[in-house]
Amino acid sequence: MSDRFTITVDGREIPAAPGQTILAAAQASGIYIPRLCHMDGIEPVGACRVCTVRANGRVVAACTQPATASMVVQSQTDELVSWRRQLVEMLFVEGNHFCMFCEKSGSCELQGLAYRLGIAAPRYESIWPRREVDASHPDIILDRNRCILCGRCERTSRDLDGKHVFGFVGRGIHKRLAVNARARLADTGADVTDLAIGACPVGAILRKNRAYRTPVGDRPFDREPIGAPVETRAELTINGGPAS
Amino acid sequence: MASEDINRVVGEIGLRHGRERWRLMDIVRDVQERLGAVGPEAVDAIAGWLGIARVEVEGVVGFYSFLSSGQRGRVVIRLCDDVIDRMAGYDAVRAAFEGALGVKVGETTPDGEFTLERTACIGMCDQAPAALVNDVVVTNLSSDKARVIVRMLRDQKDPSKLVHRFGDGNNSHPLVRSMVENNLRKAGPIVFSGQTRGEAIRKALAISPAEVIRAIKTSRLRGRGGAGFPTGMKWEFARAAAGDRKFVICNADEGEPGTFKDRVLLTELPDRVFAGLTIAAYAVGAAEGIVYLRAEYAYLRRFLEQVLEKRRADGLLGRSVCGKPGFDFDIRIQMGAGAYICGEETALINSCEGLRGEPRNRPPFPAQRGYLGCPTVVNNVETLACVTRILEAGPATFCERGTHQSSGTKLLSISGDCTLPGVYEVDMGITLREVLELCGGEDAAAVQVGGPSREMVGPAEFHRTIDYDDLATGGAVLVFGPDRNIVEIVSAFMEFFVHESCGFCTPCRVGTVLLKEKLDRVIAGRGEPKDLEDMLELAETIKQTSRCGLGQASPNPVLMTLRSFRPVYDALVKPDPHGYRRGFDLQASLREAERVAGRGSQQHQEGVP
Numbered sequence: 128m129s130d131r132f133t134i135t136v137d138g139r140e141i142p143a144a145p146g147q148t149i150l151a152a153a154q155a156s157g158i159y160i161p162r163l164c165h166m167d168g169i170e171p172v173g174a175c176r177v178c179t180v181r182a183n184g185r186v187v188a189a190c191t192q193p194a195t196a197s198m199v200v201q202s203q204t205d206e207l208v209s210w211r212r213q214l215v216e217m218l219f220v221e222g223n224h225f226c227m228f229c230e231k232s233g234s235c236e237l238q239g240l241a242y243r244l245g246i247a248a249p250r251y252e253s254i255w256p257r258r259e260v261d262a263s264h265p266d267i268i269l270d271r272n273r274c275i276l277c278g279r280c281e282r283t284s285r286d287l288d289g290k291h292v293f294g295f296v297g298r299g300i301h302k303r304l305a306v307n308a309r310a311r312l313a314d315t316g317a318d319v320t321d322l323a324i325g326a327c328p329v330g331a332i333l334r335k336n337r338a339y340r341t342p343v344g345d346r347p348f349d350r351e352p353i354g355a356p357v358e359t360r361a362e363l364t365i366n367g368g369p370a371s
Numbered sequence: 372m373a374s375e376d377i378n379r380v381v382g383e384i385g386l387r388h389g390r391e392r393w394r395l396m397d398i399v400r401d402v403q404e405r406l407g408a409v410g411p412e413a414v415d416a417i418a419g420w421l422g423i424a425r426v427e428v429e430g431v432v433g434f435y436s437f438l439s440s441g442q443r444g445r446v447v448i449r450l451c452d453d454v455i456d457r458m459a460g461y462d463a464v465r466a467a468f469e470g471a472l473g474v475k476v477g478e479t480t481p482d483g484e485f486t487l488e489r490t491a492c493i494g495m496c497d498q499a500p501a502a503l504v505n506d507v508v509v510t511n512l513s514s515d516k517a518r519v520i521v522r523m524l525r526d527q528k529d530p531s532k533l534v535h536r537f538g539d540g541n542n543s544h545p546l547v548r549s550m551v552e553n554n555l556r557k558a559g560p561i562v563f564s565g566q567t568r569g570e571a572i573r574k575a576l577a578i579s580p581a582e583v584i585r586a587i588k589t590s591r592l593r594g595r596g597g598a599g600f601p602t603g604m605k606w607e608f609a610r611a612a613a614g615d616r617k618f619v620i621c622n623a624d625e626g627e628p629g630t631f632k633d634r635v636l637l638t639e640l641p642d643r644v645f646a647g648l649t650i651a652a653y654a655v656g657a658a659e660g661i662v663y664l665r666a667e668y669a670y671l672r673r674f675l676e677q678v679l680e681k682r683r684a685d686g687l688l689g690r691s692v693c694g695k696p697g698f699d700f701d702i703r704i705q706m707g708a709g710a711y712i713c714g715e716e717t718a719l720i721n722s723c724e725g726l727r728g729e730p731r732n733r734p735p736f737p738a739q740r741g742y743l744g745c746p747t748v749v750n751n752v753e754t755l756a757c758v759t760r761i762l763e764a765g766p767a768t769f770c771e772r773g774t775h776q777s778s779g780t781k782l783l784s785i786s787g788d789c790t791l792p793g794v795y796e797v798d799m800g801i802t803l804r805e806v807l808e809l810c811g812g813e814d815a816a817a818v819q820v821g822g823p824s825r826e827m828v829g830p831a832e833f834h835r836t837i838d839y840d841d842l843a844t845g846g847a848v849l850v851f852g853p854d855r856n857i858v859e860i861v862s863a864f865m866e867f868f869v870h871e872s873c874g875f876c877t878p879c880r881v882g883t884v885l886l887k888e889k890l891d892r893v894i895a896g897r898g899e900p901k902d903l904e905d906m907l908e909l910a911e912t913i914k915q916t917s918r919c920g921l922g923q924a925s926p927n928p929v930l931m932t933l934r935s936f937r938p939v940y941d942a943l944v945k946p947d948p949h950g951y952r953r954g955f956d957l958q959a960s961l962r963e964a965e966r967v968a969g970r971g972s973q974q975h976q977e978g979v980p
């Protein structure tokens with residue numbers, strides 16, 4: 128523990144350890160840095176860029192950038208919040224998102240982040256891509272219209288489920304989620320109990336026959352904004368002494 | 372083709388390359404060449420052979436422009452559609468090919484003989500319009516030539532028969548046999564100083580690796596690939612990095628539109644480049660080297676293989692190079708498959724490992740953990756040629772040229788509206804005006820220095836200099852005369868980035884598309900002054916938040932011209948006198964609504980039941 132050090136995030140001094148990312152260090156101290164392509168427990172890759180911060184003045188992705196001693200991090204500046212807003216708006220117009228008809232509404236991280244960032248409607252014109260729906264699997268539905276290409280399913284399947292059910296084809300704006308079969312999810316080894324199935328931040332991978340089991344109004348982001356658990360849990364930690 | 376045959380072909384190709392995962396690129400390339408596609412059966416067979424998931428193979432096939440899952444024709448004609456080629460008559464050439472073949476760009480003839488495609492810069496801007504016919508380069512195209520080419524291909528079936536004369540120098544070498552011209556207009560005392568006979572390597576091996584690095588540092592050599600990182604420092608990091616196995620890689624991806632100097636260097640002085648790579652290996656302690664050669668330069672491959680073979684025979688590669696005990700080193704050529712992003716060093720490394728050419732996160736840097744997780748140095752072709760000269764003639768000779776911050780000479784690839792397009796070796800620090808005088812481009816109204824990624828400069832700034840302090844460039848100089856439409860050029864550059872974005876991160880994947888849409892609306896006369904402010908904001912977000920150099924540079928065409936050529940934009944976005952919203956296009960909106968309405972039912976058909 129002797130090599131632990133501190134960094135400051137938006138003026139608050141917090142502990143960090145060598146190799147720890149800015150995002151992880153902040154989170155351990157109850158500071159929520161928005162993120163979409165990263166989730167706890169898998170390797171961060173820096174794809175969505177929503178976690179963008181300034182570290183010692185340089186623009187970096189907080190989910191991949193290691194903290195270093197005395198690093199000065201800014202996260203909630205006007206500039207950074209504006210960039211995040213634009214990135215989230217880009218993700219909306221890139222896909223086909225109709226929140227009012229989506230059963231993920233209320234537990235969708237993209238939507239949750241849009242609310243947190245105060246986005247009423249994206250300012251860009253929609254791209255309206257053509258994307259495929261795959262309902263072949265008895266227990267799982269795959270709706271690529273809502274996919275934000277975050278790669279959480281791919282990494283979770285590969286690294287936690289040990290399966291490699293998901294991958295990507297295409298390049299640039301034509302990049303698409305693919306499954307490890309000639310065409311259908313049903314022909315992969317995907318199982319509804321796979322961790323990958325729960326890894327999707329949006330309504331692109333859904334378990335069948337669960338729709339509306341939790342009533343609207345009772346869903347996670349109906350009750351508190353996205354990120355709140357990080358902030359409140361850490362409140363406890365601070366009250367009980369600094370995180371070790 | 373029957374499944375058994377596909378399995379047999381994949382089996383043969385697999386045997387040739389082995390079962391290591393990093394051979395995937397070689398395997399898919401060969402399968403594509405033999406079968407005209409890497410279709411579902413082939414993907415299964417390859418995945419089985421390498422013991423990886425089929426979606427990984429599919430991901431690679433779907434990433435690179437020269438690979439495809441759908442059947443392509445026996446002959447693939449790829450028309451280079453970069454800005455310079457468009458200026459030189461791309462549209463007419465394309466129309467002639469389309470007419471003669473009876474298909475549009477992106478299609479294959481019904482008999483399965485021909486596929487017609489467009490492709491990003493193939494490194495032939497000084498002899499544009501140009502195209503690739505399979506591996507064969509055809510240059511200085513016209514509508515008539517296009518029709519003749521199609522007729523010859525129909526009659527003779529063999530693209531190599533198109534070569535009716537040879538270009539200069541080694542372009543006529545029996546293993547090259549190409550019509551490509553070097554157009555080397557100005558050879559300087561560093562890079563194009565003549566052949567090397569192993570003096571540089573022998574001098575390097577006579578001193579310690581640390582002393583070699585010191586010599587490079589003394590020369591103040593900086594990377595010629597664009598980023599300008601001090602070469603000696605990069606080597607020192609790799610040398611100091613922990614690990615028994617290290618790699619040196621020569622970046623011959625040369626994908627920045629308008630750049631072709633590495634092609635000439637590889638054609639005429641490959642030994643200088645390989646010598647530089649060998650010296651780098653000695654300095655950092657590497658036993659293995661890779662030359663990553665872009666697919667567009669496949670016509671040079673057999674020649675380069677032979678040069679390497681000769682070097683092995685001469686003891687300049689292999690065990691105990693030049694009789695130096697303990698210094699074993701060899702080089703292999705890794706072919707790319709059509710992806711500009713693979714010039715970015717970490718994407719290049721992924722590509723060498725048989726992965727999608729997506730960049731990696733840094734840290735770790737390649738010098739710490741690169742190819743196969745080992746410390747790796749990546750250097751540009753020209754950088755390595757400089758290394759050879761520095762060891763041969765001493766750092767002082769190198770420093771005599773250029774400026775203090777930017778020592779030595781620089782190769783420029785000059786094309787566009789000038790009388791003498793081609794490759795020039797000039798001293799670092801040369802002014803743009805001097806460059807334009809050299810190439811006969813004095814009438815230029817704008818010059819794009821460094822390709823789409825860098826800067827567009829107008830006459831008021833022709834006093835600026837080419838060096839790392841001012842106009843840093845990998846070598847591209849695109850000259851535009853007074854009749855050229857600046858915003859059309861900008862739009863074409865944006866199209867390039869949209870096409871070449873790897874798609875890994877949001878701002879580059881989506882932002883470039885949105886930025887290009889806004890720009891095109893302005894160009895179409897449907898923009899308002901506010902659109903320019905919106906473009907600036909969007910461009911800044913893309914620049915700042917993108918994950919790698921491609922995305923960070925992608926809004927530069929817009930940003931740079933909004934800065935230097937603002938009046939051109941202002942003229943396009945005069946406020947509407949009637950106060951209407953100019954951005955609103957009723958026809959397009961209706962089309963969009965129709966499309967959305969039609970989509971619901973289509974989705975059912977498309978979606979898998």
Ligand SMILES: Cc1cc2nc3c(=O)[nH]c(=O)nc-3n(C[C@H](O)[C@H](O)[C@H](O)COP(=O)(O)O)c2cc1C
Pocket residue numbers: 593594595596597598599600602622623624625626627711712713714715716717749750751752754755919920921
């Ligand atoms: C999108 C992109 C494309 C690049 N393309 C090339 C290239 O074609 N050739 C090259 O040498 N460097 C290219 N680079 C720079 C490389 O990442 C790397 O800096 C260079 O190869 C290092 O060699 P040097 O230090 O000798 O210049 C590219 C960088 C980016 C971001």
Ligand code: SF4
Pocket residue numbers: 273274275276277278279280281304326327328329331332
């Ligand atoms: S399906 Fe979900 S988890 Fe997978 S890439 Fe798309 S949005 Fe991310």
Ligand code: SF4
Pocket residue numbers: 712729730871872873874875876877879880917918919920921922923
């Ligand atoms: S900026 Fe992002 S999307 Fe663009 S090439 Fe780099 S990693 Fe890929």
Ligand code: FES
Pocket residue numbers: 161162163164165172173174175176177178179188189190191
């Ligand atoms: S969470 Fe960091 S880039 Fe997506």
